[in-house]
Amino acid sequence: MSLLKPFSRRPALNTATILLVEREEEFQQRLAEVLVEETAVTLNVRLAKSLPLPFENQHSRPRIDLVVFIVNLTSELSLQSARASLKYLDPGYFLGKVCFMATNARNAAVPQERLDTLRGLAASLRCTLLFAEDQTADGATNASERLLTILKVAAGLVPMTTALYLSNLTMCTVPSNTNEVDFD
């Protein structure tokens, strides 16, 4: 079992790398295509179905600045897979370099408990939870916009701020009665 470490490699100049983890492998491709349109920085996107990442790619893989777990709320497996992948991340990532992105949250078929679980998970890890619309092109653009903002900070491209600082402002919180349970 190999942990993915945030500082195992040296950063490249004006470069940011984002890892999109999605079990369904549907939204990630479209999101990646929008993300690479960014011109201000050199942006690398790595796509994965789940963690751990294959050992063979280790040498070619750049330093990953932000890990995004895309969770399709209509599927329980999607949430389970994201949760199972978490343990392959170095604790260093949880200082602001991980975020969750929920899709299909507006779907009427989604049970409320699943969203609560995801929210609890994000809150317990002090991570940001974003919501995205995955059916439309506009939704993908919006989602990539939000990710880019976080990514630039996480990659250290924004002066005067750090990922830890940003995540303190944007991290997911849950109402206090459940918050204490999660703290353990």
Added chain:
Amino acid sequence: MEDQMKSLLRQLVRRIPIRFLKVTLEKWGRLTVAQQQNIDFTQTKWALADELIAYSEENRLTLRHITELEMIYVIDNPNQGMWHAFQLVDPESDAPAVELMQFKEQFKSHLNELVRNVSVKMKKNTDEAVWIRIAWGDSCSRPNNMRPTYVVHYLQTPYVFVTRLTSKQKTLLSQAMIIATRHQAIKDAHLSGRNFSAIRDLLMQEYEQVFPAKYPSALVERNQIAALPNIEREQAEAEVNRLQMACEAFGGGKLPQLQSVVYKLETKFKDPSNQTFTEREKPFNCVVTFTSKNLLESLRHCASSGIASTPITPLLSSIPRRGRNYFVITDKVSGPSSQINPTV
């Protein structure tokens, strides 16, 4: 006879959509060119049928000619009603030598021996298929041309496709069929559906099958998306593997449009939280049906995208491998009870 011809023609005109009617009539070729040009396809179907009946009387056409028209339409548009597949087994030594004329003669004479009033019409299609139209009657009634049975058989192959057949007629047809094709028995192939070509392609293996090979197949290349340089898939290899597995199980390219699969479970109920049911001696019977516009393609997608785990369970891969869409699943009698095998 005259009445039957009229009502059959009327029924046909009612069944055939206007847009197919012109082409079908042209193919039929029993009307003169002038007559064909005179037909006004914008009038009501009832009036259209009247016009056609008038022409048929003018040309002295008989019931056989009208059944010919029906066959042309059915051969071109076979996806109506349920088609069932049967398999001939135990061929005799001269089975491969059966040829069309001999088959025609034997089939007709044997069926006539079994039922007195039966009208059989055969037509060989361009793809070597023999289409048989059977209008059944019994000892005291004339053949009913309004609800004919259609049978499709490719000579030298063990498969027979049938639509609109009652169980009583089934025994008669089976007998005539096995004698005419020089086989000893016929059995249900447990494959049925509305899409005739899907069923045929599945059994005749007229779809692209994928086999493991030493050399890289075209599959990988075909599915490679023109990737942007900055996007990289970490688990691309696993993905290709899954795709290969899925294609090996269900086939590559376009797959036959099978629309449903039925699993009849006769297995013991197992759920640790439900004691009452688990302890029951009798198997728990239930029927699971999968339906989709194109079931095989859906299943292939499930496997290639990782929704269904690979290697693919034989329960699913048996559909194309054994060419059937009806399975009865029972517990294995010996060995661990958790194992389930699809048996007849």
Added chain:
Amino acid sequence: MNKQQVDIFPTKQGDGRPLNMEPAKGVLSHLSALEVRARSRQVQPRQRSRVEELRARAEALTVQRDRLKAEIHAHKGIEKHKTRLNNRGAAAAEEEMETEDNENEQLLHLIARVMDLKQLLYAHHIIGGYDITKTRRGKGICVTLSTAYEGVYLETYNMELDVGPTLKISRHNVPPFIPLGELCEPAGRQKDLRGFLDPLLTRLNAFAGRRQQLRLVKELHPSVTVMESNMLCSILVILLSTPREKTTLLCTLNYTDHTRCLPTGVHFDCEDKKLLESSKWKNNRKLLMETPVHKALGAMKNMDCIG
């Protein structure tokens, strides 16, 4: 209260253009509208200059050249070993390996051997061996049977076999009119792979050949009408016209031996019985029995027997 205070957002922006936004829509929609505007103002993706592009290309090519150079170097080493391997006996080579401590040398030696074996395998395939792939971790094999007729590769058929106590076909794409079970069962029970595959390949080859002949007849002889044929191509009825006698002949070719592409029986039907008795048509019958049908028809046409 004036209107400006009721609206949460100002209706005018810095650039003076009104924001086409209904203030009643809410904060979030306003924010997303603002985002859209911000995005549209972003600089257009700047074009990479030509020089930059060329430089990148040059760099890529240099890398490729270096890699190829390294490959050539490695190949040379392997070739050297191969010749050494071939020249000396196996025992001497082994001795050599023991004495040589150089690990790199040993590796090259092994690579050379693997390549040698692979080439042998390839040669075996070329001369008509079967192409066999191991599947399911050795529990099964996949055999490729390729058919050919007159030097032209035709269809390729595949079979997946279970290698258990007996050989069993688990999956195949051989057409259903080839009696697989009948052909393979006896040999399969004795686990005789060659006995299993050889008769099948003969049949498939013969079938592919007959089908190709039929295709060629249709293609090369438009004046000949194919009246009847079947999926197995075991019967062929053609209509011939004779230019001199001005009659038509029905010719039936029977291929009862399914392992061959030549007919086992030729039969003519004609109203003019005398014509069939003539020595010319007797010769034609012989010709059809002994040569592939499309060639025979060509010869008959040359002799002016048929139109």
